[in-house]
Amino acid sequence: MEDRKLTVRAVERALDILLCFTRTSDLGLTEIATEIGLHKSTVHRLLATLEEKGFVIRNSSTDKYRLGIKIWELSTHLSQNDDPALLLLADMEELREQLGETISLYLRDGDERLRIQAVQSNQAVRRVAPVGARLPLTVGASSKVLVAFSSSEQQEELLNSPDWPLTVDVEHYRQQLAEVQRNGYSTSYEEREPGAAAVAVPIFDRTGALRASLSLSGPVSRLSMDKLHEYAPVLIQAAQEMGFKLR
Template sequence: MSEEKKTVRAAERALDILLCFVSQPHLGLTEIAKQTQLNKSTVFRLLATLESKGFIKRDPETDKYQLGFRIWELAANIDQSHDPAILFLPEMESLRDELEETVSLYIRDGNERIRVQAVESKQAIRRVAPIGARMPLAVGASSKVLMAYTDPKVLEQVIQDPMWPMGVNKEVYQAQLKQIREEGYAISVEEREAGTAAVAVPIFNRRKQLIAALAVSGPVSRMSVQQMMQFVPNLVKAAEQMSKKIS
């Protein structure tokens, strides 16, 4: 292997280590090695390099690692003028206050969807929505909204993925997407997570291109199908206001 390829591979591995912290704030060496499928000695060397540059910190008492301050320095310089997660936050908060349920914003990344923003309900029993969580595109109201308005080639790629759940009928799924395009919203009840229901609508830019899916979710005890259908006009209105902010 050439030196150039070795350098690129090392960079990929270092980035894989940083991505481990998307789901957990504190990780040990063994946990990181397991998630990245690298041997501990390789992980240890890369962690030492990342720590020397300020991207990783190690707690000497717990021997756990966490993201360093250099990450936040980089994040502070992100151009937020076109970031939906920032631009749409006021409308999401208003929608949460109107409907009293958790509001989330999703985008598609490959064959998954990512929750890029969330405003949790103030009720004692509520839908907890961690930002950065990745979910499959086969199930869930937001997943179906994202797929209903995507390019047909992308849709075909997703449903032909070997990881497609065997329990999800592809023909039924595509029929559901057609219905979503006709009605403009999607509803799911305990499709991905027991005890949870959600309703979602698309957000488009001014060129009518899909930007994200806006969803309201909560416990099935409060989120009946009838209740969610009553939420649809509120979501559509919020999505239209968000669309005006995106060129």
């Protein structure tokens, strides 16, 4: 039993190392060890195994690690029937051509939202939306959508979290959630970052379960609040069509 526990612990630690790369692409041994709270000797042994299996690659000139080809090989076997990022890509591209702005797809992951797909605007001035970016649930149009249409238990867990930022008023956030529920969409105007605006809507699957948040974003020079409200019905219609494709 003890050997089994040690084996499971090694797997957990190896996965923790891989998860470090959700925030950046290149990391050194010391950075990884600090991030996951392990001795460098332990991390070095785990990295050697991951490198041997092709899950990480070490750059000999910089002595930094990055994800290896095996990660890409695994991702190619994701089923389009199960993965919204692949299944809804064509619809997102069509929406981008129609409205001319960056279109993103977010999922909730704990107390964060994760951008799982993005179709960049073709305009010269645009918001760059890197896939894999993690953002807080306390600010932003997509964050409010993902929280507003989650269960009351999930909402209260987030709103009463000890990690809730002091800069965000809880009662004002509650009022925003109620407004999002009434309108069926959310907007943000320089809320998370200066110069950026967004409008987001929920995507429900055929069972009525919340699956993702669909957003349109761009610079405030093109996206006034009136423009965001004008685009909202278009996104709602697109989200309904997308949701029908999800099991």
